[in-house]
Amino acid sequence: MFSKFQDHIVSRFPFLESKKLFLAVSGGLDSMVLLHLMKQLPFEIAVLHCNFQLRGIESFGDQEFVQKYCNQNDIPFFTTQFDTKAFAEDYKLSTQVAARELRYSWFYELLDEENFDYILTAHHADDNLETFIINLTRGTGLDGLTGIPEENDRIIRPLLPFSREEILKFAEGNNIEWREDSSNASNKYLRNKIRHDLVPVLKEINPNFLDAFQKTQSYLQESQEMVEDASIMIYQQVAREEGEDIHFDLNQLKKLPNYKSYLYQWLNEFGFTAWNDIYDLVKGQSGKQVISSAFRLLKNRETLILSPLSEESENEEFEIQENDTEVNFPLKLRLCNVDHISIESNKAIFVDSEKIRFPLILRKWNEGDVFHPFGMQGKSKKVSKLFKDEKLSLIEKEKTWILSSDNQIVWVVGLRQDERFKIENTTNNILKIELQ
Missing domain, CATH: 1.20.59.20 (Chorismate Mutase Domain, subunit A)
Incomplete structure (x- = not known):
């Protein structure tokens, strides 16, 4: 198995050369075999162990077992403990889902903190088959039938081509010690029920069922x-x-x-x-x-x-002070005094500075907002009617901002200026407000 594993690493994961690798090791058969195999290859490795505190003293026995092995073989060891049951209750998750969330969150945290490149897990061919059947029973698309990916972001699963039987024979032939998880013997979990009751029947029908399944997966x-x-x-x-x-x-x-x-x-x-x-x-x-x-x-x-979906509060308002020349949130606006009006567009307005009262307020539009559209000579119009005329979608409406002065709309931003703040012949100071 070692030669087959080595060839698989070289051919399938050549990018791992010279990389720093974490191994996720529970202390069980599969992860201890993975650790034994990787220890013999020229990689810089370290071990991650999660204590989920789900099996009382047995969980701490697993932690002690893996730590002792690492100490004896000069392998860096990292461990953490989770109150998995409390986490599952707080977030209304099953115990298995909670454990997975906690595990991978910690894995990725350690990758960044310790400057490692990838994490290797010990999922194998039988795990893949069980996942396939679980997805099949729940109803799934093609994604759910393609199985556990060998490579997913920074997670690598190099044992996927190997069966549980191969891994067991290798462990026994090389005197590899491991810890038995007592919960694996129970049919409380769906995966265990499939493993103990269904898969043996499939293998009895076809002794080469796992090989046939792997071809189907391919x-x-x-x-x-x-x-x-x-x-x-x-x-x-x-x-x-x-x-x-x-x-x-x-x-x-x-x-x-x-x-x-x-x-x-x-x-x-x-x-x-x-x-x-x-x-x-x-x-x-x-x-x-x-x-x-x-x-x-x-x-x-x-x-x-x-x-x-927008995370902004609909009622949130942002002030623009008189000395502000730029606004970067929630919109990017530029304010400057000019001596003439350039080509007009919906992206900029020119207003009489003396008609403006600061602070200006930038807010989302409200149902019932009314303004005096530029060019309509003082006639009022609902902002919602403007939206209808412009054929805005619901999303576009929700993204529209209002710029107001002293509770009067100055600009339906990006759409229409208000008539009341326009430039007159008597205007002395012109303020340009531009949407960047």
């Missing part, structure tokens, strides 16, 4: 790569990125016979789960939307607009 991964390539090409035809927003052209999208698949491929990374609602948006009424934890998908006429 085919699925190739199919996934084809899907991703097609998704990128179609995205370039259908989508247009505007700042933080993405606009999907529905006229182009609806020409695709399988547009739902493309929407899933493009949007699943943004945390959406209500897929039927998303698919209904395509033919739904303008103004309808679907929201994830951090993003919104809005139907606006013949466009779907994906945008991040």
Whole structure:
């Protein structure tokens, strides 16, 4: 197994050469074999061990066991302890999900603190099979069927080609000691139930089932790569990125016979789960939307607009003082005195300085806001009516700011100036306010 493992490292992960590597070691069979293998290769390694305090004194026994091994072999050792049950209760997570969240958060923290490059974990072929079956039972797309990735960001899983049986034989043949996790014997967890009850039946039906499964995984991964390539090409035809927003052209999208698949491929990374609602948006009424934890998908006429949810308070106001020449938040504005009016655009206004009262207030628009549009000779108009005339989407409306002076609107920023502050023949000082 060592020669096979060494060849796999060289061929599959050549970029690991001269890198500093953490090994995630629980003390169990798989991670102790990984540690034994990596110790024999010319890498700079250190060990990470998480004590989740889920099995009482047994958890501390695991920690002591791994630490003793590292001390005896001059391997740097890092450990931490988590109150996993309390974390799971606080954040309404299952124990397993809580442990994973805590583990990987600490892993990435250590990578940066200790200036290491990658973390190696001991997931193997049987783990991959169990994950596949779990995803299959819950309902999943192609992503869930392609299994555990060998490389994911800075996490490397070099034992994935090896079965639990191979790893056990290697450990026994090389007198490698390990700790048995008593919770692995229980069918309390779905993974254990699959491991103990279902997988043995599959292997009984076909003794080479694991090899056949790995071939299937390879085919699925190739199919996934084809899907991703097609998704990128179609995205370039259908989508247009505007700042933080993405606009999907529905006229182009609806020409695709399988547009739902493309929407899933493009949007699943943004945390959406209500897929039927998303698919209904395509033919739904303008103004309808679907929201994830951090993003919104809005139907606006013949466009779907994906945008991040704003974290700004709708009631928050920002003051601009008389001596301010630049504003960098929440908008970038430049204020300066000029002696003449240049070419006008919606990105800049020119106002009579003597009509302005400081501080100016920058705020989001409110329902019921009224102003006197420039050029309408004193007639008032609701800001909401301006939005309707300009055919703004809900997202565009929410991103619109109001600049006011003494509770009077000076500028619907980027759209229309107020008539009351315009330059007159008698104006002595002209203030230019420009949106950068």
